[in-house]
Amino acid sequence: MRRHGVLIPNYVPGDSIVHRTPLWLKFLLVAACGLASFLVVDWMVSAAVLAVMCGLFLLTGAGVERLARSVWLVTPILAAIGAVQWWQLGGPTAARIVLNVLVCVVAAAVLTVTTPVQALLDGVVALSRPFKRLGADPERFALTIAIMLRSLPFIAGAFSDVRDSARARGLERNPRALVLPVFITTVAYARQTGDALAARGLGEPAD
Amino acid sequence: MNTIILSEVSVRVAVDGAPAPKTLLQDVSLELTEQRIAVIGANGSGKSTLLRLLNGLVAPSEGTVSVNGADSTRDVRRVRSKVGFVFTDPLSQLVMPTGREDVELSLRRSIKNSTERRARAEAVLERFGLLDLADQSIYELSGGERQLLALAAVLAVNPAVLVLDEPSTLLDLRNRELLRRTLAGLEQQIIMSTHDLGLALEADRALVVDDGRIVFDGGPADAVEHYRALCAAEPAQGAR
Numbered sequence: 001m002r003r004h005g006v007l008i009p010n011y012v013p014g015d016s017i018v019h020r021t022p023l024w025l026k027f028l029l030v031a032a033c034g035l036a037s038f039l040v041v042d043w044m045v046s047a048a049v050l051a052v053m054c055g056l057f058l059l060t061g062a063g064v065e066r067l068a069r070s071v072w073l074v075t076p077i078l079a080a081i082g083a084v085q086w087w088q089l090g091g092p093t094a095a096r097i098v099l100n101v102l103v104c105v106v107a108a109a110v111l112t113v114t115t116p117v118q119a120l121l122d123g124v125v126a127l128s129r130p131f132k133r134l135g136a137d138p139e140r141f142a143l144t145i146a147i148m149l150r151s152l153p154f155i156a157g158a159f160s161d162v163r164d165s166a167r168a169r170g171l172e173r174n175p176r177a178l179v180l181p182v183f184i185t186t187v188a189y190a191r192q193t194g195d196a197l198a199a200r201g202l203g204e205p206a207d
Numbered sequence: 208m209n210t211i212i213l214s215e216v217s218v219r220v221a222v223d224g225a226p227a228p229k230t231l232l233q234d235v236s237l238e239l240t241e242q243r244i245a246v247i248g249a250n251g252s253g254k255s256t257l258l259r260l261l262n263g264l265v266a267p268s269e270g271t272v273s274v275n276g277a278d279s280t281r282d283v284r285r286v287r288s289k290v291g292f293v294f295t296d297p298l299s300q301l302v303m304p305t306g307r308e309d310v311e312l313s314l315r316r317s318i319k320n321s322t323e324r325r326a327r328a329e330a331v332l333e334r335f336g337l338l339d340l341a342d343q344s345i346y347e348l349s350g351g352e353r354q355l356l357a358l359a360a361v362l363a364v365n366p367a368v369l370v371l372d373e374p375s376t377l378l379d380l381r382n383r384e385l386l387r388r389t390l391a392g393l394e395q396q397i398i399m400s401t402h403d404l405g406l407a408l409e410a411d412r413a414l415v416v417d418d419g420r421i422v423f424d425g426g427p428a429d430a431v432e433h434y435r436a437l438c439a440a441e442p443a444q445g446a447r
Binding site: 013118122142147149189193195198199202 | 262263264284287288291292294299300301302303304305308311312313315316321324325342344360361364
């Protein structure tokens, strides 16, 4: 499968202030952005927060291209959501909802470009440690995040490959020719990943 | 020395719409102690099922599989800690975006300290000549580099046995040679299915699997001859 742009960009080594910010603070920032998307009611505030997030992203040195790539991938979905919201609730509400989603996407990107995956997983393990008392396995939480980070670009890649195959057969306008193979490929990928993890003893209960 | 024992093992799976389960392996009894064992056979003959039994990825419908005394069904964690498994397609095996992260993922259970884990991962990558590629996306690596990385990620936890399911199938000649040299330098017991008969000839013992049964078990030269005769006698499935 070809390499594809990713919604959540990989770690970019650097020494920016965002790189040096403690992980817990970056987690807090992402959580706050998610929470704010429910609380902010003015689209202009959302636009301002988005501008701040984009500024933070560029401060990391990861570049405009990476930022554009991570935002570009959600554009079709956001366009559809925006259109429906515009029709149902009007322009300002549609703008607020779309901008709030973008704020979350860029905040997540700020976290992942400035944090090595293993540090991110260590952070997830530390954060989920209190749940150990309830029988949860923090390493499994981390593994779930790792698989999610890996699976999103795979599914995006599968969609592109299937779209090319459909185009080659003159079926690009047939939704079944696009959706069904992606679905089957994704299920097969999930099974393969499960086998690969099991074979490496990953995801099994902790000692 | 490792001892893997398969005792009267059969594997059957239910098939949608079929009245009876399909038999993937039938009455297999083996004791695998040699350092290099090759498994050869046609596509769909049961090679992968046989290998997957050794790591507990497939449970026997009948019979038992044990690795150094650990039962693959009852004590699957112990078995998996002893038996590393390398898949045909490294992309389905590599979970993380870069090589360094994938090797570190393998080590997460055994090494809790992140600095120590990183150092150990770097040592493993260096051993396989992959340290310079450690931070590259796995999609940017060549097929051979990816397969070596998958191997490195499995060997990072130092299993006693290494099982490889057609590791050279997706590789070009140069990368096959690289893989062959790498495998030759490993101290682990290696059990490998392959369509590369040259690779099979280098084993200490070879098994020929056909239609879910072990139809030959012996020296690799005789096994390859047996396999060739089998293929010559029977047309490929699609041509029947």
